[in-house]
Amino acid sequence: MQNYQNYLSQRFSLSCQTKKTNSTWKLALVLLGLGSIFPTFDAPAIAEAVQPQVLSQLAQATPPAKASKEDVVVKVGVLSKEDPTRTIAQWQPTMDYLSQTIPGYKFEIVTAGFVEMREVAKNNGVDFFIVNPGMYVEFEADYGVNRIATLKNLRLGKPYTEFGGLIITKADNNQINQLEDLKGKTFMAVSPTSLGGWYMTEGVLYESGIENSEKFLGDLSFGKTHDNVIKAVANGEVEAGTIRTDALERAVQRGDVKLEEFKVVNPIETPGFPFLHSTPLYPEWPFAAAKTDNLELKEEIAKALLNMPADSAAAKAAKSDGWTVPLNYRPVHDLFIDLDVAPYDEIGQVTIENLIKDYLWLWIALGSVVVALTAYAIYSQRQSIIQERKNQKSLNDLNKSLELNAAEQQKQREDLENAVVGLMEALEPASDGDLTVRAQLSEGDVGIIADLFNAIIENLKDIAIQVKDSAGQVSSSLSQNEGSVREIAEKAISEAEQIQAALSSVEQMSSSIQEVAENAEKTAVISNDAFVSAKEGNTVMDRTVDSIQGLRTTIGDTSKKIKRLGESAQQISQVVALIDQIALKTNLLAINASVEAARAGELGQGFTAVAEQVGALAEQSANATQEIAQLITGIQQETQEVVAAMETGTSQVVDSTRLVEATKVSLGTVLTKSQEIDLLMKSISAATISQAETSQAVTEVMMLNSQTSQERSLSSSQVAQAIQSTTKILGQLQDSVAQFKVSEIEEIEEETMMFEAST
Amino acid sequence: MNNLTTTDRLKDLLPQLFSQQQREGNYYLRLQLTDETIVLLDLSYVQESLTIDSSQITAVPNLPEYVVGMMSSRNQVFLALDLAHLAGFAPTTLNQRQYQTIVVQVAASQNSDRSNEFNLYGLTVKRIQGISRILPERFETSVTAAPEIIRPFVRGSIADGDDESEVQRLFLIDLPRLISTKI
DSSP: OHHHHHHHHHHHHHHHHSOHHHHHHHHHHHHHHHHHHOTTSOHHHHHHHHHHHHHHHHHHHSOOOOSOSSOEEEEEEEEOSSOHHHHHHHHHHHHHHHHHHSTTEEEEEEEEOHHHHHHHHHTTOOSEEEOOHHHHHHHHHHHOOEEEEEEEEEETTEEESEEOEEEEEETTOOSOSSSGGGBTOEEEESOTTOIIIIIHHHHHHHHTTOSOHHHHBSEEEEOSSHHHHHHHHHHTSSSEEEEETTHHHHHHHHTSSOGGGEEEESOOOBTTBOSOOSSOOEEOOEEEEOSOSOHHHHHHHHHHHHHOOTTSHHHHHTTEEEEESOOOOHHHHHHHHHHTOTTSHHHHOOOHHHHHHHTHHHHHHHHHHHHHHHHHHHHHHHHHHHHHHHHHHHHHHHHHHHHHHHHHHHHHHHHHHHHHHHHHHHHHHHHTTBTTOOOOOOSHHHHHHHHHHHHHHHHHHHHHHHHHHHHHHHHHHHHHHHHHHHHHHHHHHHHHHHHHHHHHHHHHHHHHHHHHHHHHHHHHHHHHHHHHHHHHHHHHHHHHHHHHHHHHHHHHHHHHHHHHHHHHHHHHHHHHHHHHHHHHHHHHHHHHHHHHHHHTGGGGHHHHHHHHHHHHHHHHHHHHHHHHHHHHHHHHHHHHHHHHHHHHHHHHHHHHHHHHHHHHHHHHHHHHHHHHHHHHHHHHHHHHHHHHHHHHHHHHHHHHHHHHHHHHHHHHHHHHHHHHHHHHHHHHHHHHHHTSBOSOHHHHHHHHHHHHHHO | OTTSOHHHHHHHHOGGGGOOOOOOSEEEEEEEOSSSOEEEEEGGGEEEEEEEEGGGSBOOSSSOTTEEEEEEETTEEEEEEEHHHHHTSOOSSTTOSEEEEEEEEEESOSSSTTTTOEEEEEEEESEEEEEEEEOGGGOBOOOTTSOTTTGGGEEEEEEESSOSSSOEEEEEEOHHHHHHHHO
């Protein structure tokens, strides 16, 4: 017992530290066992007694979350598969990001390999983990670690939240082509507890029917890091190896190896997943929280991780696209269950020894339950036998009294039956409608019933008579109403037709108004054109007036010049007259000289000749001046003609100016008139539009009217139908009332006749 | 031309003046009697030709209509006659501002006793045309071409100008006979 209690407390503390769910059912079993052994004990009391202990231990197990608000150091354990410095370089920016984003906390990185990380987790050395999914599943089971985000791994520029395992061999190895070919070959995995680096491959082998992969493989060694495995395969140290997806691609990218050197065993194609892989895909690394009650911090971290931008330094350093909501790690659990690895190592390897050792307390509990149940069964059996005997006795007493009562009741019932039969016979005709019958009154309850029946039949008779009367009246009034309603319906129909006719004429009116509106609009456009042309004409006229005015001034100038020319000709003719005078005088002098010379006789001969010459010259001059005078006269005449023509031209110009002015004035009138026409047309257009609208409204009203009258006709016909059906119902009512017989047979027949006539 | 002297220019313009060529014939004065009729008058009768203002002619009453008035020249006073009117045409020099006048000297009478006496007359004409030198033999004696009014006083006629188409005939007037007949 002491041993068991020790074990129990140990188990409690363990379960409290690791997983609460597991402990609950175990605890319940224990309590059940205890309850069975000590039935007088109140089970809930024990539970209450145990619960605080559990809670206190829980509280003890929880690490003190935060002592002060200022820069609480939060340690984050990061699984380092390879070089720790590279791991730090990869994850330190994420720590910085978290420290920066969540004020009051300082996030520190703690790198550890596969083995060290378990130690760290066991000792509660860190508050959060960034580990591979396999380790996470183990920690979740063993230490209550809980995922808060899943890494979006960035490969080839795209984020992936899943990864798998890759089995590689040298490209020139012809012996290994399938999984079966791995039998007896030297094989290297990353670590016995690496998910991508061993468990996934083991899972694939398990799926293909190889349960003990370590025996299946000839020589299984572990290279600790992915790079070591890749190198070992490349160097030929081992014939094949397994690594996680994209480890090979990363090594190729770094230039350590070439992709052509390797061959993939059991290649699988998954749509949307570009990397080489030989195993199914499992969710990526989670960001997990150690068991803690600081939910606030967990939420903050989850928020910060989900909000981490894809282009942040942290995301870039982690070669990720940030973090996403935590994925389902069920496939990893399933894998671990298949492979019987921690935390599911207990499930697979069931031996009798283990069974006894591990579940000793359970056996004890079960035994006590069986004993308790047996004891209770015996006790309750005895109690029930005693009770049964008591019951038997009382039942016998009851039977006797019941038999006596039955005989009395038989007699009473027969009497009652006789009275009721009499009453029923008396009242039988009433059920066929004969309301003249009356029940015979007698003593007792049946007599009271007969009296009541008589009263009821009397009342029924009165009602039947009244109903007959009213039905007759209703029938006659209904037949009158029906006629008038029919008339109303016919009138409504004719009204509807009239309205329809009116509607069509209104529609025609509306369409003609529409046409008028269109024509008015066209006319408005034309008058507008006319307005524009008149405007243009006006400007052209203005220009014409200007040029005519210019012509007038030009002509005036020209005529002035011509007049001056005439004056000059006048002056010339005066000069010419003077020359003529001089020529005449010269001629006379020459004659005189000749006369004088002739008197002088022989001596004057030479002089006479000279005088003769001078005279000839004078004569020529005179002739020339005469010609000039004639020419000048001609010029003067022509000048005068030109002047006259000019004056005529000027007067014509004046006339045309006046004409142009008049034209301009009339054009202006045209302009204003066309403007007025335009305005009028516009107003006509507007008026017709409003008219059209009005006619539209009228049409609508008419339509409504038509609809209403149609409805009215419909409803009046409905009313007529209703009246008809009412009449029918009334007939039925009269029929049913006629079934009642109320002693005055003539009246009933009369009314029936009337009813038939009316229908 | 500028180098030339006035004499050179005269020689250039009027070469006839400097030709010493002897020309023959008598001198006759050409007078325009009416618009159509031109007559010749022997220069030997002519004393002088002049233009005279109408103010210098004194109208004399009671004298025949062809008498324009009294005029004076070279200290002589004589009658001014309208030649055309005198010859029998319509008066041609009526009421002019200036008169073209020739002063002629005609023997007083045909009679021998008064052969040394000469009368001066001023003859106003429409126009004095100039002097022509004509050989007496060239005159044709036929006077049929002359207007009938002056035919009695025409001694001969001659075609004027070289151009045959323009037949303007000049008629030689016998002045003493005209004056003695009419006055």
